[in-house]
Amino acid sequence: MxxxxxxxxxxxxxxxxxxxxxxxxxxxxxxxxxxxxxxxxxxxxxxxxxxxxxxxxxxxxxxxxxxxxxxxxxxxxxxxxxxxxxxxxxAPITVFTGMLSNLLNNGMAVYEMGMAPNAIERIVIEKLCETIGYNSKSGGFLTSGGTLANLTALLSARKAKVEHDIWNEGHNEPLGIMVCEEAHYCVDRAAKIMGLGEKGIIKIPADENFAMDIQQLETYYQESISKGLKIFAIVGSAPSTATGAYDNLEAINKFAQMYNLWFHVDGAHGGAAIFSEKYKYLLKGAEKADSMVIDGHKMMMMPTITTALLFKNKNHSNHTFSQKADYLLNDTEEDEWYNSGRRTFECTKNMMCMHWFILLKMYGxxxxxxxxxxxxxxxxxxxxxxxxxxxxxxxxxxxxxxxxxxxxxxxxxxxxxxxxxxxxxxxxxxxxxxxxxxxxxxxxxxxxxxxxxxxxxxxxxxxxxxxxxxxxxxxxxxxx
Ligand SMILES: Cc1ncc(COP(=O)(O)O)c(C=O)c1O
The missing domain is CATH 3.90.1150.170 (Aspartate Aminotransferase, domain 1)
Structure with a gap:
């Protein structure tokens, strides 16, 4: 030089x-x-x-x-x-995977810029989906944090549940989501970013244990739709941030089914309990969720910042940021899993999959x-x-x-x-x-x-x- x-x-x-x-x-x-x-x-x-x-x-x-x-x-x-x-x-070993990512700087959005990490990420995602109890239609990706992952999941929800082509034409009716008042503030922030406004985030009161009061769901839902709001998603916390209370995911799922809502689980903190033989019962119902978030940098001993966003049906993750209004979901179509940037909010991301992979490979x-x-x-x-x-x-x-x-x-x-x-x-x-x-x-x-x-x-x-x-x-x- x-x-x-x-x-x-x-x-x-x-x-x-x-x-x-x-x-x-x-x-x-x-x-x-x-x-x-x-x-x-x-x-x-x-x-x-x-x-x-x-x-x-x-x-x-x-x-x-x-x-x-x-x-x-x-x-x-x-x-x-x-x-x-x-x-x-x-876990100290993840210092080395972090170093590797920092030096190699493969941004991963396209396969050529991250052959190994794109393949590794797919393996990690498949293992996570399997552990949750999702079937072979499931999929997802890793992204930079629970905040971004929750926003992305809600964008997927809107795409899947609202007929109007909001991506290209903007909103034409007031939309809303339901979530417990104790949920992490990033859900509120996501709703605001999506332009739902204050009235578009229906905060369900918490019960005496600081979890969502399931008894109030119906009342709040009916009240919202009577005001002309179209509710398209409901978010369960697993657990919420302040007290660590898990919402009743089974009950939320039933409610979501009844009104054809997207059911998202914010398991940023405690989604990792899916690995605990003793405590995985807390996540009962998550296997029926349309999407779920798990942070690696919280309860999985990984460095900041790495989050898994998992979908029961991976097609939804392929179309969140689709620029075409007429894109139809097709179960049989082979998705370009190896170009992960198609699905993520960020273009360049670090090779975060290596933390997950090495911990699973070395320690299981x-x-x-x-x-x-x-x-x-x-x-x-x-x-x-x-x-x-x-x-x-x-x-x-x-x-x-x-x-x-x-x-x-x-x-x-x-x-x-x-x-x-x-x-x-x-x-x-x-x-x-x-x-x-x-x-x-x-x-x-x-x-x-x-x-x-x-x-x-x-x-x-x-x-x-x-x-x-x-x-x-x-x-x-x-x-x-
Ligand atoms: C339940 C919950 N969701 C989301 C987040 C935000 O996650 P991140 O800090 O990875 O953006 C947190 C952070 O504490 C959380 O506790």
Missing amino acids: DNKILSSLYAQDNFRRLGKQLIDVLTDHIQNTTQEINKKTIQWNEPENELDFWKDFFENGTDDDFFNQILKRTTHTHNPKYVGHQVGVT QKAFNVYVTRQYDLARDFAKIISKEPNFEIATEPMSNILCFRYLKDNLSLEELNHLNQSIRRQLLEDGEFYLVQTKLNGVHYLRTTLMNPFTTIDHLKLLLEKIKKGIAELLSKKD
């Missing part, structure tokens, strides 16, 4: 040196976090201070210090005291069975412990690995309790030993744990509870 800067960009000795250095740094990181040699899960820094640090680093920092500083200044999901957001604790479905079962069991065990505490309550019995709970005391008002629970969460964030999050349910503040880490034990959670109790006692004593 004649240009000096370009030859140094591609210099192999530098790549090898930095690569070896990074592998050492990451291996130490895995050891130091999983074995808690690093005591903190997060070293909290105020946003402005963090910005100042990186401005200064850009001018004065040494390149060799970059990896170490990143590690110091991020949240350590591999620490067993990480009980925060629904982010996968990545058993790894997901063991992992999901363990994490769901752990939430139930933790809930039992909290329920025995006189001054704590759980929001609802956990159905997944998400557990919301709060401190409670008779002589304190709701406002005071909300403030107290928010304050203890802030205190824990600044302390950094544990990382947990919070949520608000019907105006009540809860501490929220998502037990993502396979190294978290019930002893870690007992320690967390003790720490919360101690912190609250201090906060209350300051108040007096």
Whole structure:
């Protein structure tokens, strides 16, 4: 290469040196976090201070210090005291598949730009469809995240259930979808992107366990159609985000059948329970859904971001973005499975299929069975412990690995309790030993744990509870 800067960009000795250095740094990181040699899960820094640090680093920092500083200044999901957001604790092997994808950069949209990954993706999708209980007509693809996958599924639903050619001619009647009020906000966002407007998203109230109140479906449906809305889809959460409650998918499916609605399952978080011998019953009914989403980067130990969007009838996935109005679905037609860009929202995507493939090939479905079962069991065990505490309550019995709970005391008002629970969460964030999050349910503040880490034990959670109790006692004593 004649240009000096370009030859140094591609210099192999530098790549090898930095690569070896990074592998050492990451291996130490895995050891130091999983074995808690690093005591903190997060070293909290105020946003402005963090910005100042990186401005200064850009001018004065040494390149060799970059990896170490990143590690110091991020949240350590591999620490067993990480009980925060629904982010996968990545299996280290997927670091290598990520590296491969980043270097090779085969965008996958067309077969020539991703022969191996297009073939691999098909194998992964077939395995997932089979596990759900779909038959040989099924299919799907991998895409960049649950948000995008839910939007794509709803676009497929509209294409399949609304006669008018909206793709080419725009809307000619008010359309709507039904979903529980507790569903992830991306469903609402998808509906708005699709131009359904606020009135086009029919939010079914949640029952006392924060799952869709099935009893209310009929009333809400009738009310909507009486206002002239055409409802074309219903979404079940498996589970919802805040509390981890699974909707009754069987009941939703029955309802969908009755009114010829597209039935979509948002299993971004807990679709992976399909692999758990013990907990797959939570997904009963998903095998009848028209489409289903499962995130790899949540409960399947893969890096951000990779999502499977699966269709009971793969033809629907072929025609979501079809530019022709008169395209007829044809069950016998051979689809161009090897040109995956025909079906995905994105044109270029990374070779995310390699994460799924290598985990399934090296460890098999058993790894997901063991992992999901363990994490769901752990939430139930933790809930039992909290329920025995006189001054704590759980929001609802956990159905997944998400557990919301709060401190409670008779002589304190709701406002005071909300403030107290928010304050203890802030205190824990600044302390950094544990990382947990919070949520608000019907105006009540809860501490929220998502037990993502396979190294978290019930002893870690007992320690967390003790720490919360101690912190609250201090906060209350300051108040007096
Ligand atoms: C139920 C549910 N659906 C969808 C999403 C969005 O998925 P993603 O973050 O992969 O876009 C989330 C994220 O937390 C979720 O919990």
